[in-house]
Amino acid sequence: TLAAPAIAQSAPEIKWRLTSSFPKSLDTIYGGAEFFAKRVSDLTDGKFQIQVFAANEIVPGLQALDAVSNDTVEMCHTVSYYYVGKDPTFAIGASIPFGLNTRQQNAWLYMGGGNQLMDEFYAGYNVQGFPCGNTGAQMGGWFRKEIKTVADLKGLKMRIGGFAGTVMTKLGVVPQQIAGGDIYPALEKGTIDAAEWVGPYDDEKLGFVKVAPYYYYPGFWEGGPTVHAFVNIDKFNALPPAYKAAIESAAAYANTWMLAKYDIENPKALIRLHAQGAKVLPFSVEILTASFNAAEEVYKETSAKNPKFKKVYDSLVAYRGEADLWQQYADGTFDRFMSYLQQQKKV
Amino acid sequence: TLAAPAIAQSAPEIKWRLTSSFPKSLDTIYGGAEFFAKRVSDLTDGKFQIQVFAANEIVPGLQALDAVSNDTVEMCHTVSYYYVGKDPTFAIGASIPFGLNTRQQNAWLYMGGGNQLMDEFYAGYNVQGFPCGNTGAQMGGWFRKEIKTVADLKGLKMRIGGFAGTVMTKLGVVPQQIAGGDIYPALEKGTIDAAEWVGPYDDEKLGFVKVAPYYYYPGFWEGGPTVHAFVNIDKFNALPPAYKAAIESAAAYANTWMLAKYDIENPKALIRLHAQGAKVLPFSVEILTASFNAAEEVYKETSAKNPKFKKVYDSLVAYRGEADLWQQYADGTFDRFMSYLQQQKKV
Incomplete structure (x- = not known):
């Protein structure tokens, strides 16, 4: 036709x-x-x-x-x-x-x-x-020294942007706005103490492992x-x-x-970064909990003064509660059992 | 133009x-x-x-x-x-x-x-x-009685199809092929002991909770x-x-x-099913481990006699190892911390 x-x-x-x-x-x-x-x-x-x-x-x-x-x-x-x-x-x-x-x-x-x-x-x-x-969940970034407690965050100059930076400010972090190409020299000189970027595949290209080898996860802000x-x-x-x-x-x-x-x-890049000396470490539960509490404060303050924010945030939060319940059943236990097999080198 | x-x-x-x-x-x-x-x-x-x-x-x-x-x-x-x-x-x-x-x-x-x-x-x-x-990870299905050990699977007549059925046969399960609409009466009469379908939202429509209230997870076969x-x-x-x-x-x-x-x-349906009396339970690590070992036997046997299978399976398995390693870092810890907050009713 x-x-x-x-x-x-x-x-x-x-x-x-x-x-x-x-x-x-x-x-x-x-x-x-x-x-x-x-x-x-x-x-x-x-x-x-x-x-x-x-x-x-x-x-x-x-x-x-x-x-x-x-x-x-x-x-x-x-x-x-x-x-x-x-x-x-x-x-x-x-x-x-x-x-x-x-x-x-x-x-x-x-x-x-x-x-x-x-x-x-x-x-x-x-x-x-x-x-x-x-991008999937991002990594928490590269740090020049180990970060074990909330006290270790105080005064830390970290390249982290936007809303996440506002949350981290409540824990004493001093957020820095630095374009991608300028992060490496700033970390090398010690002008900044830490920087978050994306995840293994993108981070590897910028070479952070050589100057800030402590690689924390997860990037709880994304x-x-x-x-x-x-x-x-x-x-x-x-x-x-x-x-x-x-x-x-x-x-x-x-x-x-x-x-x-x-x-x-990302999996291949993570393996390469580990071989290059990255010390891949989880944020402590203390840090995650304090960060969550700081985020809740920011959401409360922002919702109180910005009705546009509140309207969308309330919708997301209503879904998050249900989704985080369901996530623990079929998908969560499947993933955890596969992790267990991986740790035993069976998969 | x-x-x-x-x-x-x-x-x-x-x-x-x-x-x-x-x-x-x-x-x-x-x-x-x-x-x-x-x-x-x-x-x-x-x-x-x-x-x-x-x-x-x-x-x-x-x-x-x-x-x-x-x-x-x-x-x-x-x-x-x-x-x-x-x-x-x-x-x-x-x-x-x-x-x-x-x-x-x-x-x-x-x-x-x-x-x-x-x-x-x-x-x-x-x-x-x-x-x-x-569909996302599926649920493990509905059982008329509790299944705690591998011994409890012996002789169990379960509506489960295809490759998963072959794997379960190695644990003593007797797989049954039954169309969706015929599952409920078979479970009600006790012609079968268990049936897997999809997940909360689809399962709820078929009413299984009334006749086989033990609702196991995860559906490790999908x-x-x-x-x-x-x-x-x-x-x-x-x-x-x-x-x-x-x-x-x-x-x-x-x-x-x-x-x-x-x-x-699915989250909303799971909450409703729970209110209707579903006993939502995880498969034991013993059952998961025995099932994994049975699956590995089936893959070995199938790969040995079917080069088409082996070619595709080998590709999937090579990726699975890397992916299950990476999954434990940014995404896995993010999800686990959100689960922890959910269990504390903070989200």
Whole structure:
């Protein structure tokens, strides 16, 4: 069957630009945007082309959202929590300390009302969000010396951003904002004492093991952070329906792809880092508990003065209670038994 | 820009039929096929229509793959392990006892070579597979009496299928093949002693709690089972590239959607089942260990006589070792600390 003329009008040739918050060297998190753009092209017979630009090619990485808000570019690939300076509600779309793990985050966003609630909020910035990547739970970062107690955190200069930094401030940490490329020399000179980045695969590229070998886990401030594709709302609304569908489906596929790539690469990188001398250690329960209590204070204070934050936070927290109960049954015991077998070198 | 005439030819009107292995009442696992078909339609401006049929509308649920192999229908939505009677290799595409959890399964399929290896195998049945749903780790099923030791499994008549049944046979279980609708009366009469189905949300619908209240976890034979969309290879190869891309992306989105829906519904259903009198209990470490040893025997025997199985199994096992190591760090400790907070009713 040949298509009627109306069809041709529904498949216009469109070229967009996407600005990423990441450098090309981070092939998984930056690569997620390229995977996304390739799928959109494939889904539209090459008619809808989205060209991906690395951080600083058009705007600096942390201005990606602004560039979409003000229509400098049609879309970006970034992490919502980078923009907590505008409003802490941005954090919830990505990850908040002691929030959801990756599966729970996806469940809440796609089927628990999270995407709708965040889009109501994002609309105030002229953007619509699509989950478009996830790193899995991150590591807690690299420290120049051992951190055993909450007292060891006092005065610690740590490269840690946004909402997590606010929480850590309550424990005496002095948060530092430092771009990725400047972290290594700062750690080497001792200008800072610690730095969190992502996880084994990305962290290995920056060489931290040589200057700050204590590698703590988990990164309790991001148990399953979402990377978003943000689209300028007016530009999105002007698209033909099939192109809107292409953005939505390609973003969902990229969400799965990025996590899968991290889950393949991180185990190998962790093994290599261990061989290079990384001392891989868990945060103590004392530190985790104090951090949780500090986070609860921050949530209480923020909810009291910011109704937008409270609305989305309350939805996430209601789901978290149920999800953390269920997680202990089928999935949790399966994982724990497999860990037990792994420790016995049976798998 | 108006499209050139060539475009019209690349967007033909196509109508396909998809046969599901599931009844409409299972709105999540059956619903995954409807979610998929809707996205394919949206992505192609309504030109590529896939009509979804429930089990038994065209062919019985367990003949879905055959109907695609022999081109009765263009595609199906089913679980690969239903077809282990043809070849045990089918099991690996979905889930094998003590195999991968959901995240690991996706990582291995999409980025660890799993999809390619399985497609080489599926090609022998004239089909190509696309991951198109996941239930998360399943529950271990409903038992009429408590099962504390391996001795309690001896002679137990249990509704459990395929490869898992083969493994359980080594522990003295007598596997029974019973269709979903016939399980309840068999449990009620005592014709069988136990039955595994899916998880809280689906299990609740069949009312098992009234006749077999001991609800064990985890379903160690499916830590993260994939539901597949299978497409007849000749039919797939004849599609325009954008329609192939639509199938691939829509399936990946449905994979995420189904898990998200289960992750929203299962916690609520577990709480309701508990209120209805379900005695929710973990399998003992003795039972899990004996089952693991039995599974290892089956894998050894199967690998020795089936090179197709061995090739795919070896790939999965190589990844499992690394993944189960990494899983214990960032994600595992994050989840365990959240469980600890949940047990203290702090989240």
